[in-house]
Amino acid sequence: xxxxxxxxxxxxxxxxxxxxxxxxxxxxxxxxxxxxxxxxxxxxxxxxxxxxxxxxxxxxxxxxxxxxxxxxxxxxxxxxxxxxxxxxxxxxxxxxxxxxxxxxxxxxxxxxxxxxxxxxxxxxxxxxxxxxxxxxxxxxxxxxxxxxxxxxxxxxxxxxxxxxxxxxxxxxxxxxxxxxxxxxxxxxxxxxxxxxxxxxxxxxxxxxxxxxxxxxxxxxxxxxxxxxxxxxxxxxxxxxxxxxxxxxxxxxxxxx
Numbered sequence: 001x002x003x004x005x006x007x008x009x010x011x012x013x014x015x016x017x018x019x020x021x022x023x024x025x026x027x028x029x030x031x032x033x034x035x036x037x038x039x040x041x042x043x044x045x046x047x048x049x050x051x052x053x054x055x056x057x058x059x060x061x062x063x064x065x066x067x068x069x070x071x072x073x074x075x076x077x078x079x080x081x082x083x084x085x086x087x088x089x090x091x092x093x094x095x096x097x098x099x100x101x102x103x104x105x106x107x108x109x110x111x112x113x114x115x116x117x118x119x120x121x122x123x124x125x126x127x128x129x130x131x132x133x134x135x136x137x138x139x140x141x142x143x144x145x146x147x148x149x150x151x152x153x154x155x156x157x158x159x160x161x162x163x164x165x166x167x168x169x170x171x172x173x174x175x176x177x178x179x180x181x182x183x184x185x186x187x188x189x190x191x192x193x194x195x196x197x198x199x200x201x202x203x204x205x206x207x208x209x210x211x212x213x214x215x216x217x218x219x220x221x222x223x224x225x226x227x228x229x230x231x232x233x234x235x236x237x238x239x240x241x242x243x244x245x246x247x248x249x250x251x252x253x254x255x256x
Contacts, residue, residue: 040251040252041250042249048079050072055095056094057092058070058090059093061237066089068083068085068235069085070082071084073246080246081232081246083247084243085130085234085244087236087242089235091134092233093229093231094229095229097228098227100212103253105253105256106133106212108133108208108247112244113202113244113245114203115173115197117241118241121175121182128236128237129171129234131172132170132232132234134167134230135227136167136227136228137166137167137168137224138164139165139225140225148188151187165189166190166224167191168192168220169190171195171196172196174197178197178198179193179195181193181218191219195208205248
């Protein structure tokens with residue numbers, strides 16, 4: 001029978017894996033396709049009730065967690081992505097290779113039905129959000145501090161896959177003002193920027209636009225490497241709550 005110290009270590013590893021957002025299936029792919037002329041996804045061009053494109057994968061944050069359900073639905077006259085989470089955590093992800101020198105800006109729209117009850121992005125045991133955009137970045141892991149390298153090696157040992165050098169998220173949160181930067185409670189290699197969650201935001205479509213390259217440099221204090229994956233994440237595994245959100249088209253654009 002595992003000792004209390006072993007059980008505690010396993011819980012810590014599980015928390016670390018969640019913090020590093022282990023999209024193992026995505027990250028195991030060695031080759032990245034070249035950026036197309038219109039990177040991103042146009043849900044509005046898809047059929048409600050139809051299948052999601054094959055190159056978009058619903059990946060667990062940690063293996064064994066319940067999956068968030070992602071489906072195509074009609075909102076007014078437009079097809080959008082609906083995310084339904086019930087004590088679940090998974091991300092709808094696409095392989096990366098976005099050329100940030102050409103298209104450093106991401107533009108998207110989303111709508112959260114309501115805040116996740118009891119969620120707090122600054123506390124590991126409550127770290128859930130109704131809507132997030134997630135970006136994985138490559139980089140030189142040898143440059144990281146010893147503690148960060150050890151954490152990534154530990155996560156690889158128990159999770160079985162290489163993990164991102166860095167992860168940047170844009171999140172919907174009511175526990176910090178828009179513009180706030182929240183380090184993930186488990187690791188500084190995941191940084192979250194609050195972009196929604198003001199009073200009145202719930203139930204409303206919001207059109208958002210961020211310069212990924214500038215935001216990355218602000219929070220990680222170095223220029224970004226290659227994006228190796230990106231996608232949407234709606235999760236309630238920590239709070240055990242139920243939530244729903246919708247995502248519209250996502251585009252990568254040149255800087256103005």
